[in-house]
Amino acid sequence: MNNPDNFTSELLVNKGHSPGQLLQLLCEIQTHYSHIPPHAIELLSGHLNIPPVQIRTVIDFYAFLHRDARGDFDILFSDNITDRMLGNLSLLNSLCKKLGVEPGVPRADGRVTVGLTSCTGICDQGPALLINGMVVSRLDKDRIHKMVGLIEAGIPIDHWPKAFFLVDDNIQRRDKLLSHGIISGSAIDAMVVKGSDALLKCLDGSGLRGRGGAGFKTATKWRMCRDAEADEHYVVCNADEGEPGTFKDRVLLYSFADCVFEGMTVCAGIIGAKKGFLYLRGEYLYLREALEKTLQARRDAGHLGKNILGKQGFDFDIEIHMGAGAYICGEESALIESLEGKRGIPRNRPPFPVTSGYRNQPTVVNNVETFVAAARIAVFGADWFRSAGTEESTGTKLLSVSGDCARPGIYEYPYGVTIRQVLEDCGAIDTQAVQISGAAGATIPVQEFYRKIAFEDIPTGGSFMIFNQDRDLLDMVQNFSHFFCHESCGFCTPCRVGGTLMQDLVDKVMVGHATSYDLQEMRNIGQIMQKSAHCGLGATAPNPVLDTLEKFPGIYSSRLVNRSFEPAFDLDASLEVSRHITGRDDEGAHIRHEK
Amino acid sequence: MSTEKTFRLDGRDIPFIEGDTVMDAALRAGEYIPHLCHNPEFPPHGSCRVCVVDVNGRHQCSCTLPADENMDVDNSSEAITDVRRSLLQMLFVEGNHTCPGCEKSGACQLQAVAYNTRMLNPHFTHFFPKRSIDASHPEIVFYYNRCILCGLCERVSRDIDKKSVFAITGRGINSKLEFNSLSGKLGDTELSADDKAASVCPVGAILPKYKGFEVPIGERLYDTKPISVVGDVAANHSAEDSVLGNADEYSSDE
């Protein structure tokens, strides 16, 4: 071979030859070569004993991995609706123009690629982009202009102004969780002193429910996992935070990382796990170094490793695994597949991860915020926690507030807070709607602002996106339906095909070609998806369409063609190929719309 | 047998044993539940969703759902058939299924299940994707147009033939089948015509070369009897047969 792959060989020496490491190895190779070259695939295949085709299917699954070379500077603009509202597309266009590059295509000299990516979780400090995996926040014309200079001069991003890469915590309101710190090690100490049974009882008494969205009772999950007999048990922290508009886990991982790991260690003590994983979304690569340091500090302090706090047999350590651009990997069983180095296709359930998860062993998967809350509860007790919130939704919730308001950022509230209250606090005026719980969540109109954030009313993973009266909500619907199409794993028919049909119909409404028949069609497809999808992604993907059809019918009806049927394709556009072949562009070669 | 466990399916008691799925028990009892990605010879997969049933008011995927005594399963109402038909229509518009020109027509499971749901047209807007043919293999030809991504060839080549010739790559609507060779061509893989994987495709995506319409249209597997009676095309296939087999050679109880 004329291209000896020393990098991959060395990587294999350092990281070992476990097939489960495949994705992690691919991430590093991608960073090094800006793609996964064929010789690396060959090497990995030989050493990990995985067929080359399987490696290629893993590469093709993850948006951040490529078989073809990207530019030396690989730029991806965050494309959540909140980035759109802040003008990301015009910044992208101006960057492309200045650099002389087409979106998605490497520049001829291989210097740069520019494209789009799903929400990067920088919504309160957007528009944002990723450059070689690192976040650049608060984009504006000036920043774009400076970037062009740095790129053309070939200056590596390590030498770019630090200010480009600043991401603030931006905590606007603190409540129980964020204002009551704990001393590192105190939660595991409480467990060692009280005993794990007593601690589990305390957690049960606190009423803590999962903060990732589904709201399953945490103590019940841990007990089920503990009671599942097996050789190994695992703890996994779900830091995939892919729900568009959510960024509270990013803040917890930046400023409360020790507490996240503390919560995981408490869980490990209770369920009897020796090993844990933090599954960190690829977009948060910039947090990794600090997280590794925090882990090391905990090892040094005896809070991780062998005989934790001197207790014989209390062994536990945590490894960080990176994601690589796949929202579906936030779904717990897809996450586990990804941890095992595979494509993130959700598993069939049952069995659930609590009995058969990572390597088919009992596994607890919890959200970042859930672990933080659990650690606090271990120290301060169940009553402390219960004193906030409602009967069914105890404690507090971190909201990621973005969109049209004066003070976007993190807001911690006791459960039961009304939407109106949040809007007031963040300085939102003239609000038309709030999108709660991300793209799959609920679109809440003004008449419902009295409603509460709580499992029993409006549950949420934490995303709170605000739209004022000037916004066209159909832009949001379109952004979300494209998001789901892009993020569908493609495993099941209703999501893979139904989601695409839905996206095409939304686009049809957008350009003013849809009829009332098409709206009915959207309702039907939405129901098929809800009823028959394999996982939560496909089952909830039609929500923004169905919700707005019901609550904001005007955004659709104002654009309808007043005919019962309109072809799905543009007659004139479909003649383009023939025009090109025949070299004609005269009036007779067009079909004009009678308007 | 009073100790036997049963669940209800369309008003009938279906016996089951521990570890059965609803699909397993139903098929054993002679009740047909439409399916495409499922082949009773192999572990269930759950991707096509055509086997959807209503269990106690909730839609569930019967090929992966463990059977349970308290289940009341609706496998035949108009509501369930509607969902299945829509899913089939989605599969039809996703690829390019020009049945009259397809060698598998009449012995194709997609077509047969479509008849079963009384599907009369594709309903949705065709995607008309641009897909190719791979004829590089000496004995087998592959039609991307017809692949419904059921994953059977992938699973069987990996788990039974131990060759991993096929794998689904990409994501979402860009998912597609890929072959295990450096060139990406089927001809450069280890596939052989008598591999199990070469005969599990429920549609006409993987076909043997040099066999054309050996069984005339009108006499093919599903031409004389419906799929609910004769069952899967793969089960009707044996090494000596043409893939298109003849229904009359296979007895059924009805």
Ligand SMILES: Cc1cc2nc3c(=O)[nH]c(=O)nc-3n(C[C@H](O)[C@H](O)[C@H](O)COP(=O)(O)O)c2cc1C
């Ligand atoms: C498509 C999809 C994406 C998800 N993404 C996330 C995520 O990014 N973070 C998360 O904590 N949970 C996510 N979940 C929920 C997880 O599957 C799981 O319920 C959660 O991690 C459990 O933790 P909890 O009980 O602490 O909430 C997602 C679920 C689905 C269906």
Ligand code: SF4
């Ligand atoms: S609903 Fe189906 S296609 Fe969509 S993400 Fe889930 S498993 Fe994949």
Ligand code: SF4
């Ligand atoms: S080629 Fe046939 S068996 Fe393989 S995935 Fe496609 S439809 Fe299924």
Ligand code: FES
């Ligand atoms: S047969 Fe059950 S999902 Fe395909």
